[in-house]
Amino acid sequence: MPRPRSLTDEQLVAAALSVIDRDGLPGLTMRAVARELGMATMGLYRYVADRQALEVLVVDHVFHTVDLALPAVNWADRIRILMERLRVAVAAHPAVVPLVLRHRQAAPGSLLLIETMLAALAEGGLTGTDRVVAQRTLIGHLLGFLQNEHYAALSGPGTVTMSELSPDRYPHLSGTATEARTLPPAEEFRRGLDIVLRGLGG
Structure with missing residues (x-):
């Protein structure tokens, strides 16, 4: 099989992502x-x-796709924008989530x-x-959300099963799961981040 005369990191990453997107991380x-x-x-x-x-x-490539040029807004909003950009960058290749955690x-x-x-904080x-x-x-919020979004999404079978539990025995669980099924991932992430930032004074 012929071998390229030279190979760039970009070509390596593109090939690896093609494999991951098609066949999953395994x-x-x-x-x-x-x-x-x-x-x-x-x-x-x-x-x-x-x-x-x-x-x-691959992980380095994902991080480098995040635009770090942030608008001149208050520190908490800069954190919100940065975190959302990072979430979107990882979401472009969902199977990469475990690699982001690892590396x-x-x-x-x-x-x-x-x-x-850290500058914003x-x-x-x-x-x-x-x-x-x-x-x-x-x-921790970002990594936990990414795992939830791509491996235990609110729209997934686990939430559906819990929403169908007996409300007499599990009134809070069944009711909460029913509400959870209507919550889009982007809103779940944003509202969770808002809770964290309020705790930080933002």
Whole structure:
């Protein structure tokens, strides 16, 4: 099988994302990516050390698609805009969610994103360990939501099943699940983020 004379990170990521979008995360193997590129599997190791290194490239690409140029609005609104942009970037390739959780600190593209978030929190008056906890809480909200949206969505069978429970035995659960089925993912994310930001003084 012919091997490209040179291969860029962008080409590697595009091939990996094609595999992930088509076959899911379990389908991401060095062999599958090499096949996508029309090359021998061993030839791929000239460009990337192993699957983990390939995963980091994919996560780094996702982070780099997030526009960090934020409008001149108050700090809390800048956080809202940044978080929504990150949510949308990951949602473009839902199967990548576990990789974002696994490699978010190893991907260089996360550094400027985190710096942008910390700058907004600093403007909001958060310092020291308060800023540490605030930043990690915001990321925790985002990562938890992404897992819920793509692996346990409110529109999924779990919510449907709970909404059909006996209201006599489970009045709060069945009623809440019924309401949950009407809540769009974007609104769920925004309202949850609003709760977090109110707690931070935003």
